Amino acid sequence: MFRCILGSPGKHLASVSVLLQNRMSTSAVPVAAVCQVTATPDKEANFSACKHLLEEARQRGACMVFLPEGFDYIGASREETLSLSETLGGDMMSRYTQLARKLEVWLSLGGFHERGPDWENDRRIYNSHVIINNKGDIVSVYRKSHLFDVELPEKGVSLKESAFTIPGASLAPPVHTPIGKVGLGICYDLRFPELSLALQRHGAEILTYPSAFTVATGAAHWEVLLRARAIETQSFVLAAAQVGRHHEKRTSYGHALAVDPWGDVLGDCGGEKPGMVLVEVDLEKVNRTRRNMPVQQHRRDDAFYTSLSQI
Numbered sequence: 001m002f003r004c005i006l007g008s009p010g011k012h013l014a015s016v017s018v019l020l021q022n023r024m025s026t027s028a029v030p031v032a033a034v035c036q037v038t039a040t041p042d043k044e045a046n047f048s049a050c051k052h053l054l055e056e057a058r059q060r061g062a063c064m065v066f067l068p069e070g071f072d073y074i075g076a077s078r079e080e081t082l083s084l085s086e087t088l089g090g091d092m093m094s095r096y097t098q099l100a101r102k103l104e105v106w107l108s109l110g111g112f113h114e115r116g117p118d119w120e121n122d123r124r125i126y127n128s129h130v131i132i133n134n135k136g137d138i139v140s141v142y143r144k145s146h147l148f149d150v151e152l153p154e155k156g157v158s159l160k161e162s163a164f165t166i167p168g169a170s171l172a173p174p175v176h177t178p179i180g181k182v183g184l185g186i187c188y189d190l191r192f193p194e195l196s197l198a199l200q201r202h203g204a205e206i207l208t209y210p211s212a213f214t215v216a217t218g219a220a221h222w223e224v225l226l227r228a229r230a231i232e233t234q235s236f237v238l239a240a241a242q243v244g245r246h247h248e249k250r251t252s253y254g255h256a257l258a259v260d261p262w263g264d265v266l267g268d269c270g271g272e273k274p275g276m277v278l279v280e281v282d283l284e285k286v287n288r289t290r291r292n293m294p295v296q297q298h299r300r301d302d303a304f305y306t307s308l309s310q311i
């Protein structure tokens, strides 16, 4: 209004176009929904809860939605976990591909219990992170490479993932999505910075760690690790999470988190109940952070890898 009265017509037009540009660039920043659920052994109930979250996320403007490890179910025993598993061609994935197509939304489905290639003989599964595009095609599958075989007697944590899971053999190349290039990890992978750096070197701008962290390890390490991975790789980190009590023997930490490339926490789903955070994924933040502090170019691989044997 001020400029309209005092400025020249030219200036007035210029300020209007700046306004329009700002508005356009704000609305052009894509929105991701990072979700938190409490899966149980009841696959039907889990699907219905996830479906509602996807619908809400879509309605609130998200173009890509992230669900956590074990979104399909969390079994109460090794036997139950195995018997509920499916292949990528099974009913569960078919429902999610249809939903992605119907809602026209991209999906990151962390930690799907996928029957392995020799299921009939060895009854082993993969822990698979599946990316589905908005046409309903499966465009990438990453199989968790680090398995959670951990005994913490003083914390009441005892899990042996390798008793039923085959470790994945390789990384998946980062996936082109409407929010940027997404690198795929799963849960415990978060503790291995070489995986996040490898994904970053292959072009990832957003790292994802769909998780089902234990309460004890989550309270001690979850946020620190996620923020460290974001700061080291100068990438967004999106980590969907399981929260609360899955069955009488298992509870998860929650705090589904979105972190920006500077390490700031953009959203946190808390430790109580299912929900979601919506975050704008502004890739200019990635570019700016990497330009202003080019740590990847300062890396001294020559000093720390190749010459150790010569010390």
Ligand SMILES: O=C(O)CNC(=O)[C@H](CS)NC(=O)CCC(=O)C(=O)O
Residues within 6 Å of the ligand: 069, 070, 073, 074, 075, 081, 111, 127, 148, 159, 160, 161, 187, 188, 191, 212, 213, 214, 217, 218
């Ligand atoms: O078992 C399933 O059905 C789904 N998979 C999981 O929940 C996995 C393997 S047991 N959990 C973790 O990796 C927790 C990691 C963790 O808590 C840490 O790194 O501190």
